[in-house]
Amino acid sequence: MNSLSSASGSSTPQSDLSSLLKEKAKLLSEIDRRNRTNKLKFYRPYSKQREFHLNGSHFSERLFMAGNQLGKTVAGGAEWALHLTGRYPDWWDGATFNVAPLLWAGSVTGESTRDNPQRILIGPPAKEDEWGTGYVPLECIRDRTRAMGVPNLLDSVVVRWGGGGDVQAGESVIAFKAYEKGREKWQGPTVDGVWFDEEPPEDIYSEGLTRTNNGQRGQFAQTTFTPLLGMSTVVSRFIMPTKEDLGASARVVTSMTIEDAEHYTSADRAKIIASYPAHEREARSKGVPTLGSGLIFPVLEENIIVDPFDIPKQWAQIGGLDFGWDHPTAAASLAWDRDKDIVYVTRDYRQRQATPIFHAAALKPWGEWLPWAWPHDGNNDTAAGENLSKQYRDQGLSMLPTHSTFLDGSNSVEAGLMDMLDRMLSGRFKVFRTCGAWLEERRLYHRKDGKIVKERDDVISASRYALMSLRHAIIKPDAGSWKHTPRKVA
Secondary structure (H helix, E strand, C coil): CCCCCCCCCCHHHHHHHHHHHHHHHHHHHHHEEEEEEEHHHHCCCHHHHHHHHCCCCCCEEEEEEEECCCCCHHHHHHHHHHHHHHHCCCCCCCCCCCCCEEEEEEEEHHHHHHHHHEEEEHCCCCCCHCCCCCCHHHHHHHEEECCCCCCCCEEEEEEEECCCCCCCCCEEEEEEEEEHHHHHHHCCCCCCCCECCCCCCCCHHHHHHCCCCCCEEEECCCEEEEECCCCCHHHHHHHCCCCCCCHHHHEEEEECCCCCCCCCHHHHHHHHHHCHHHHHHHHHHCCCCCCCHHECCCCHHHHCCCCCCCCCCCCCCEEEEECCCCCCCEEEEEECCCCCCEEEEEEEECCCCCCCHHHHHHHHCCCCCEEECHHHHHHCCCCCECCCHHHHHCCCCCEECCCCCCCCCCCCHHHHHHHHHHHCCCCCCCCCCCCCCHHHHHCCCCCCCCCCCCCHHHCCCHHHHHHHCCCEEECCHHHHHHHCCCCCCC
16 A cells, blocks of 8 residues: 555545646636736726827817727727726826716727727627627626627627725616718717727718717717828818817827837838838828828938937037917927038927916926027017017027028028928938927828918927028037027017
C-alpha cells in the first residue's frame, strides 16, 4: 500500500494538485467571463475621445469627425453605454443623466446599424450567446426586442440603470434606427439623446435632433463619421455655421486623425495611409471632408509637416496674433532660417471668449522678447475702451508699432495666402507636427464659388500676419540681455 495514501481513502498529492488546477482554471474562466461581459469597466479613451466626451457637458450637438478605424464609433458606443447604465467612472467629465434615459442610435441601413452601433453596445450580432460582451454589461441587459426584416437586428434593449447608494435603480432604453427607413420613422416620442453613426441626410438629422427638444438635457445629439461625402450640409452645419444660425454656439467638432489613434504604430499608419486611393487619403486617414479643387492649400500634409526641434540661435523669430471673441483669438510663432529662406510654424494657440489679460498670460511664456504682428482691426477702439493692440502691449507683449503689412504697405489676404502656398509648394514653409490647431484649420480651409470661406481660419490668419511682417523677426536675445520696453506707436 502506498504510504502516501491513508486507509480512509484520502486523496494523493497528485489528485490534490489536479483538483487545485481545475479550481484555478474554473476561477480564471469566471474572471475572463466577467471581464468579457463588463467591457465598460475597462474603457479608457484616447485623448481625442476624451475631448469628445468632455464636450458633451458644454455642447448640445457634437460631431466626432475622424478617419476610418480610429475609434469614433467606439467612443460613441462607450458614452451611450455609460448613459444607459448610469455607471459613470471617477474620471468622467462629460454629460450625465440623473434619471434613466431613452436613447436612440442609428446608421445608414438596418445592416449598418446592426454591425456598428448595436455591435459596439451589445456584442457580435450573429453570436447571440455573446450578447453582453459589448459596452453594455451583460448583467445590465434586462430585455431585448428583435426588429423585423434584418437578421439579428434588435429593435430595442432595456437596460438596468443606476442602483446602489442613494441612486435609485431604473430602466433605460436604447432603440435602433436606420436612415433608409425615411424621416417618418424618426418621428415619434421625446427622447433624451440621439446618436448618428455615419453621416445622416439633413432631414433625418433635423428630425432626430427635434426628438430631443424636451429631453432631460434639452437638445442632445452625438454624430460620429468619416466625412466621405465632402462638405455636405450636415458637415457645414458644424464647420461653417451661417450668421443666421442662432444655435451655432451649441455645436462643436472634434477632429481625429490616424496620428491620434494610439493603437497604431508608425509603420502601421504609413501602411494604412498608402493603401487608400490618393483622393480619399485625407478623408479616410485624417477625417477631412473631400474639398478637391476648393482647398486653399492643395498640398499633401506629409510634405509640410516636420517633427519639432530646437530652434537654432541664429534664426529669427516672430509671432502673429488674430483677435477674436465669439470666434477664437489665435496666435502662431514662426522661426525663419534666413540662409535657406525656410519658415517654420513652431507653436500655435487658440481660445474663445477670453480677455487680453488671459491671452497675454498664455503667450508670454513663448518669450517676452518675441515681436508680435497683428491685424488692422487692432487699431480700433473696443467696448472695453482702448484698442486691442495697446491692451496687449500693456500686458507685456512686444507688439509691433503698426498693424501687419507687406513691405509696400499693402495687406491683401489673397497675396498673403499665395505667399504661403508658394512657399509650401517650393519646400520653404513647414509646420511642426505639434501645431494641431494650425493643421486642423488647413485641412478645411477652402473656397466656395471662388471666394475664401472665412471660417475656422484663426491660427492660419495669425501665421499669415506674422509671415507678412517677417522682416521684423528678430534673433532671440541672450538670457538677461533683453528688457521689455513697450514699442512706440508710429
